[in-house]
Amino acid sequence: MNEPTIDDYLDELLRRTHADARTTRRLIDEASDHLEATAAQLEEDGMPRRQAELEAVRRFGPVGPIVRATFRRSLGALVLDTLRAGLFLAGCGLVAVGLSGLVALVMNLWAGQSFVGGETLFPGPGAPVREVAADAVVLRVIAGLAGLVMLLAYLGWRRYTTSVSRLPDGLVDALGAAAFAAGTAALAIASADQAAQTGTPGVGFPLSGAVVALPATVYFCVRAVRALLPAASGSDRQIGGRVGPPAAPR
Amino acid sequence: MIPGPLRNNLELMLMGVLRHGPAHGYAIIAALREYTDGEFDLAEGTIYPALHRLEECGVVESSLESVHGRRRRTYALTTRGRKQLGTQRREWRAYVAHMEAVIS
Numbered sequence: 001m002n003e004p005t006i007d008d009y010l011d012e013l014l015r016r017t018h019a020d021a022r023t024t025r026r027l028i029d030e031a032s033d034h035l036e037a038t039a040a041q042l043e044e045d046g047m048p049r050r051q052a053e054l055e056a057v058r059r060f061g062p063v064g065p066i067v068r069a070t071f072r073r074s075l076g077a078l079v080l081d082t083l084r085a086g087l088f089l090a091g092c093g094l095v096a097v098g099l100s101g102l103v104a105l106v107m108n109l110w111a112g113q114s115f116v117g118g119e120t121l122f123p124g125p126g127a128p129v130r131e132v133a134a135d136a137v138v139l140r141v142i143a144g145l146a147g148l149v150m151l152l153a154y155l156g157w158r159r160y161t162t163s164v165s166r167l168p169d170g171l172v173d174a175l176g177a178a179a180f181a182a183g184t185a186a187l188a189i190a191s192a193d194q195a196a197q198t199g200t201p202g203v204g205f206p207l208s209g210a211v212v213a214l215p216a217t218v219y220f221c222v223r224a225v226r227a228l229l230p231a232a233s234g235s236d237r238q239i240g241g242r243v244g245p246p247a248a249p250r
Numbered sequence: 251m252i253p254g255p256l257r258n259n260l261e262l263m264l265m266g267v268l269r270h271g272p273a274h275g276y277a278i279i280a281a282l283r284e285y286t287d288g289e290f291d292l293a294e295g296t297i298y299p300a301l302h303r304l305e306e307c308g309v310v311e312s313s314l315e316s317v318h319g320r321r322r323r324t325y326a327l328t329t330r331g332r333k334q335l336g337t338q339r340r341e342w343r344a345y346v347a348h349m350e351a352v353i354s
Contacts (some may be wrong), residue, residue, distance in 0.1 A: 030323055
């Protein structure tokens with residue numbers, strides 16, 4: 001009969017604990033110490049090692065209730081971390097919209113208001129060119145300012161909470177990269193479509209967004225890659241002080 | 251109606267054990283067994299999520315030490331935890347007294 005020994009039990013606990021890394025590591029540490037202490041005590045009382053391990057595992061109890069209690073405890077923190085990440089991404093998105101408003105302003109000055117506001121597909125037929133061109137700047141900059149406020153709130157939140165994020169490394173950056181990449185693609189296609197239908201008038205409206213979304217995509221991709229590939233990110237430098245094989249002994 | 255804090259007896263028992271001084275999980279279980287003459291023979295692993303929850307609430311605090319090459323976490327009641335224990339103990343005693351009055 002395959003009853004779990006201490007190692008089997010810890011493997012199962014690790015596999016089924018869907019909590020953040022710190023909570024999981026702490027639970028495994030404590031379970032390991034507790035099980036070993038129990039087994040050692042039973043061995044001292046004359047029980048063979050294997051039997052002592054089985055008894056220690058039996059006393060510790062089934063994995064299910066422990067992982068459920070741990071997950072419930074971790075869930076609140078996970079929700080808060082998700083909200084904080086959402087605040088960061090929403091703030092970045094709105095700041096990008098604000099920057100696209102500044103790009104639209106440059107386009108208005110450089111290429112004339114019809115480049116942004118002329119016969120654009122977005123505001124609908126009949127909208128005055130000047131109004132659309134101005135709205136593309138003003139409304140977007142207002143959105144950008146709202147985004148800055150959200151980013152400041154995010155930084156404040158992060159500064160005054162000391163806990164390590166429960167979300168997997170790179171997840172937020174990967175989501176940001178995916179969102180900005182989708183935005184870049186959609187706006188680039190809209191720009192090309194606009195150009196094909198009307199020529200240059202109105203192209204600046206989506207193009208100003210694409211011009212900002214593209215570097216934002218690159219920025220989030222770099223952050224995601226650095227987080228997901230620790231060897232390339234400098235994490236080794238932080239931990240070991242250097243990267244690469246150890247120096248040959250002299 | 252059962253007072254809110256008393257709904258979780260395990261946490262109250264853990265605080266009751268830690269009232270006597272700092273202890274790690276294994277020692278807490280041994281003490282629980284001793285105080286109750288083995289009546290409260292709960293699954294030992296269930297105390298850890300409860301201890302973590304108490305620590306998050308600021309009722310207990312923990313510190314790490316190394317024992318036989320293993321990391322061992324010791325828990326202790328905080329000042330806030332002692333006050334909380336006092337309050338919960340009074341509520342528990344009142345609850346028991348009322349129950350006693352009803353069923354006796």
